[in-house]
Amino acid sequence: xxxxxxxxxxxxxxxxxxxxxxxxxxxxxxxxxxxxxxxxxxxxxxxxxxxxxxxxxxxxxxxxxxxxxxxxxxxxxxxxxxxxxxxxxxxxxxxxxxxxxxxxxxxxxxxxxxxxxxxxxxxxxxxxxxxxxxxxxxxxxxxxxxxxxxxxxxxxxxxxxxxxxxxxxxxxxxxxxxxxxxxxxxxxxxxxxxxxxxxxxxxxxxxxxxxxxxxxxxxxxxxxxxxxxxxxxxxxxxxxxxxxxxxxxxxxxxxxxxxxxxxxxxxxxxxxxxxxxxxxxxxxxxxxxxxxxxxxxxxxxxxxxxxxxxxxxxxxxxxxxxxxxxxxxxxxxxxxxxxxxxxxxxxxxxxxxxxxxxxxxxxxxxxxxxx
Numbered sequence: 001x002x003x004x005x006x007x008x009x010x011x012x013x014x015x016x017x018x019x020x021x022x023x024x025x026x027x028x029x030x031x032x033x034x035x036x037x038x039x040x041x042x043x044x045x046x047x048x049x050x051x052x053x054x055x056x057x058x059x060x061x062x063x064x065x066x067x068x069x070x071x072x073x074x075x076x077x078x079x080x081x082x083x084x085x086x087x088x089x090x091x092x093x094x095x096x097x098x099x100x101x102x103x104x105x106x107x108x109x110x111x112x113x114x115x116x117x118x119x120x121x122x123x124x125x126x127x128x129x130x131x132x133x134x135x136x137x138x139x140x141x142x143x144x145x146x147x148x149x150x151x152x153x154x155x156x157x158x159x160x161x162x163x164x165x166x167x168x169x170x171x172x173x174x175x176x177x178x179x180x181x182x183x184x185x186x187x188x189x190x191x192x193x194x195x196x197x198x199x200x201x202x203x204x205x206x207x208x209x210x211x212x213x214x215x216x217x218x219x220x221x222x223x224x225x226x227x228x229x230x231x232x233x234x235x236x237x238x239x240x241x242x243x244x245x246x247x248x249x250x251x252x253x254x255x256x257x258x259x260x261x262x263x264x265x266x267x268x269x270x271x272x273x274x275x276x277x278x279x280x281x282x283x284x285x286x287x288x289x290x291x292x293x294x295x296x297x298x299x300x301x302x303x304x305x306x307x308x309x310x311x312x313x314x315x316x317x318x319x320x321x322x323x324x325x326x327x328x329x330x331x332x333x334x335x336x337x338x339x340x341x342x343x344x345x346x347x348x349x350x351x352x353x354x355x356x357x358x359x360x361x362x363x364x365x366x367x368x369x370x371x
Contacts, residue, residue: 271319
């Protein structure tokens, strides 16, 4: 049988950006009549719910289900976990609601959460409703509305790093989130917890390599430079830009893993997705097209983050390695959910194709630290 044709590379300045909303995917509808009634009765009085009700889906995420809920001109966002068996501690909508119901008053990149739906009879699981922010999301394509800006990719990258640095310098106590997590031993628990998640979905072919990475990471955990609020999934397509101002992030999304811990964990996550000219043709796990967007290099964003926060970033490769290993677990989880029928999203059929490169890169990064 002939190999399937390889699609042409994405041109970030010519291809069409994917639509932000679409009809709800088959199998991912909720009880919209019940939800509509509950929201009209329980949303705050300053949220206008008098208009006609409609629903669409934000189709570009890969885990939590996110819907556009509208009452006439009032647009809101409803988030809930994916269907099926969930990894321990993942997709915590009560945590995300708690964070966003407080953080918006202290950090304007955090959308305001309005209502927690903690009765599973309403949305089938814990869910919450928040404000909808308008703007552009940048995946592998620069939206047409932003293509007139000079050095657009470079500016977007630096804006993201600056916003992350500002977030990490917040005082958790002042934000009402000083008890959100246990920062002592945070990275040790992260390494241990992601290894446990791997054991639940392990691919026997890769079990030895993943176990060796776990042992190497566990033996070399750095001391945290400070305690910060950390998001745990910061990347270019988890934020929003005003198309008129590419030098400032206007919102971050996906706050369900926010906690207190080592801020360099967020930097490692960002590096994990970030392309670089030194990658020699290989591609990190970000969207196709990022490597041709003119983004700053990984060294540039690491240095910029260190300048903005005043933190020592010399061990950034360790956090990058951890993020590569963690992402390997995540793509295996996503593919496993598709294999057992818990997901109908066809993208999950091939999401684990990235797995070998993640394992190799994590090992190489740890080796570079040992030299």
